[in-house]
Amino acid sequence: MSPFSSAHRVLSGAALGIAASATLAFAAPAAAGPWPDHAIQMVVPFPAGSSPDTLARMIADPLSKKLAQPVIVENKPGAGGNIGTRYASKAKPDGYTILMTINGPMVTAPALYKNLGYTPDTDLAPITLVGTSPNVLVVPNDSPAKSVQEFVALAKAKPGALNYGTVGPGSSSHLGMAMLEHQAGISLQQIPYTGFPQIITSIISGDIQAGFMVPGIAMPQVNAHKARALAITSLEPSKLLPGLPTMTSQGYPGFESISWDAMYAPAGTPADILELLNQAITQILGQPDIERKMAALYFTPAPSTPEQLRELVHKETGRWGAVIQRLHLSLD
Known part of the structure; x- marks a missing residue:
């Protein structure tokens, strides 16, 4: 069993506990007034028709119903997802910009670029892992x-x-x-x-x-x-x-390369808003119709806590960083 598979089991198990209490916990943030009171932008750093875009649109509709405000998917593709990810990292941290991205901009890009324009660990706040799929x-x-x-x-x-x-x-x-x-x-x-x-x-x-x-x-x-x-x-x-x-x-033992999608917000987004988003998205990922739609894309729902997503990124960064170093890859 791979380290990723072990992490997936932990995330899935924790998500069940979250989902069980999410209905009771779903409430407006306490720190600021009513939120949300207008549309939320969900940035996807890949083009329409890509898997992150399809997953984002799959989640946006039920999320807008839970939040009683439109959730608008906006595609900002380019540079392997780095352009849109950077854009989201610089957005105002008020809960009205969230990001659906993949492992590349969060895990491998920092090891490949010296001047990326954002630092995943400090410029973006994890909300939840969304789903995983083999390539x-x-x-x-x-x-x-x-x-x-x-x-x-x-x-x-x-x-x-x-x-x-x-x-x-x-x-x-x-x-x-x-x-x-x-x-x-x-x-x-x-x-x-x-x-x-x-x-x-x-x-x-x-x-x-x-x-x-x-x-x-x-x-x-x-x-x-x-x-x-x-x-x-x-x-x-x-x-x-x-x-x-x-x-x-x-003939290639140990060959593993898993794609995953996750939801983030700009760093500094209020913690209660992040918690509400985590609970809402966890509920959505547990819906049978969403599970069926994700399975049709060959993705497995994998909701997590923000901290578990952060830990997964750290583990993947170490693993892929070693691969990048061994292959002497640099894109600057």
Whole structure:
């Protein structure tokens, strides 16, 4: 069992306790007057149609009903999510700006950029983890590679000739492939995109030869026989992706790269507002219809306390920081 899997069990267990008491605890913040009294902006640092965008919109509607105010999703894509994350970190900490982001801007970007423009640990306040999903290694449907071993053999036969798509430097789609390059002794060219919908389009057209992708975007095209999935990046098989082998089972032991989405607010947002948001989102993630919708995207709901999310980020930062250092990656 991986450290991430252990952390997921702890988060899920704690979330059950929160959910059980959330209905009683749901109340207006005590520190300031009535909140919210106007619309809340939910920043998504990726384009429309991406998995963070889809999850954000999935949560925004029931959250607006709980808060009795509109929750408006605003996409601010670019730089692997760093632009929108930076924007949210500089917003007024009054509870009217929240952020749905992924692990890249929070975990790996600080190790890759010296001048990021924000410090995750001090400029953003954690609200809750939202969901987790393994990534999927995808190639064009007409690719000669039908397994990871065959893909590696193809890359070795054409050193430097194959390229792959990412949602930006430092993202899990980038570092996952960087790990495979390191472990397999191959060299590929990275092509950054603004989001996974653009990556799968390029894989289908043959403009790029591979990509580590979130399954919510990749699998509809795989199931339509427009692309081919070779492996998943969890250490163990996924119930949501039956029949897909792991990278570990195909000759790369310990290969793990999990995508997760989480909700944040600008640092300094009143604690009672953060608590109310945590309780409301935890309730939403426990709704059967939301669980079904997330499962359709191959995500598992994983609500947490703010502190547990902070601890997860610290653990992931240490783990991926070591990978970045070993691979001598820098984007400055």
